[in-house]
Amino acid sequence: MNFYETSRQATVLGAGMVGVSCALALQAKGWRVTLVDKREPGEETSGGNAGVLSRSSLLPFNRPGLWRSLPQMLLQPGPGLKVRASALSNWPWLWRFLWHANRTSFEKTTVALDALIQLSWVTHRTWLTQAQSQHLLRENGWLWLYQNPSSFDASEFTREVLQKFSVATEILSPQSLHELEPHLAPHYSHALWIKDAASVTHPEGVVKAYAQQFINAGGIIQKEEIKAIAQHPNGWQWQSSNGDSHATPNLVVAMGPWSEKLLGPFKFQNQSNTRSNAPSEKTSSLQIKMGFERGYHRQFKPVEGVPLGRPIYDISGAYVLSPMQNAAGENIMRLTTGVELAAQDAQPNWQQLEEAENAARRAFPMKEALPSSDWMGSRPSLPDSRPVIGEMPGCPGLWLAFGHQHIGFSTGPGTGVLLAELMSSESTSIDPRAFGVDRF
Ligand SMILES: Cc1cc2nc3c(=O)[nH]c(=O)nc-3n(C[C@H](O)[C@H](O)[C@H](O)COP(=O)(O)OP(=O)(O)OC[C@H]3O[C@@H](n4cnc5c(N)ncnc54)[C@H](O)[C@@H]3O)c2cc1C
Known part of the structure; x- marks a missing residue:
């Protein structure tokens, strides 16, 4: 045990899903934890x-075969991938992301993500029960919809990988799809029902329920904007926008x-791996490229008496349509789009959302869009599609947990x-090496 751990x-x-989860899990091991965010949890x-x-999320976007399909994707961009000029300024990430579309990297990532997804699944169940929020969970899978046999055939590789990992799926004919979701338009030649999957009816509500559990058990949430972090003689310090340290x-x-x-401009004095407090002369900076x-979302009023039982992913339309509820518990439909590569702070371009709405309206009846429901967010993605979970090498007491891309x-x-x-120096539930910071 060292100073950092004994404290x-x-x-x-x-205080997104990742931060709230770290706070809850540390607290469960007896740590005293403060959670800081400029907004309320999960917003x-x-x-x-x-x-x-879903267990099907073990497949990253950068997979073998991506290089072959890249020219067509760029020349004839579909609704699933928009590449804006501002994305090119982030070419170091782009290049590394494409480089990782090789078999070795793919195999390492799928094994690592599968373990993380399964551990998360068990933990979600436990925490939802503890927070008395099981009603937010729907355990009936999700559906991937194919408009023609050739798009279904193109998914062969994906289906083989899911089979290799024993992910429960069922191929549905148009008739069996109709029995499962009677209000879907009869557009689809095939559907894949991913049965090892669940969905929640109010994602923000789930994060807030976990945050409330954290508070109930004595955790502290501090609402502040974080400006910078720095090393400190006894650990670390963070500065807020009002100048406090x-x-x-x-x-x-x-x-x-x-x-x-936050970490980009940050330079640190390397300390030895034994976590003694003696800094070496060497200064390093972080090399993680994000x-x-x-992606966008828009929400709609549902048509009364026309329910959708589970989220659908329309492969050709490149959207996901999820039956959800708002904070007041009213039923809504949430439409989310595929990927738009752009600089993080580039202005939103709503074209992808308009295209997704047009496609979704052809598939499922919905009423008008809810006012002020348009939203844009960024999936934070590291080049090998694996998050970093671990301690920064040479920086005892500085822990990283980000880069969770689509999942x-x-x-x-x-x-x-x-x-x-890891922070408690215990044996781990899953192999942490694929998530280590040292891979950068
Ligand atoms: C369109 C779309 C659809 C998606 N669908 C799914 C899905 O179906 N399933 C799935 O698992 N994942 C999905 N994802 C991905 C998922 O939403 C993300 O991977 C995940 O939310 C990341 O969580 P996080 O806690 O790391 O980040 P966040 O939720 O963004 O949390 C980061 C927090 O940091 C705070 N913060 C930032 N800067 C400061 C500052 N300076 N000071 C103080 N606080 C600050 C923010 O306020 C925020 O609360 C989707 C993403 C998108 C965009």
């Missing part, structure tokens, strides 16, 4: 997503798409459990 005190920066990326928790033995950076910006796979809502709890085990 059992930590500050977690960022950014973790609140705006499609709410799907706060010291802590252990600092967890879990600020989703904003994590790289990409921003932006941070589902994998936040597993991340929290793994990080809390």
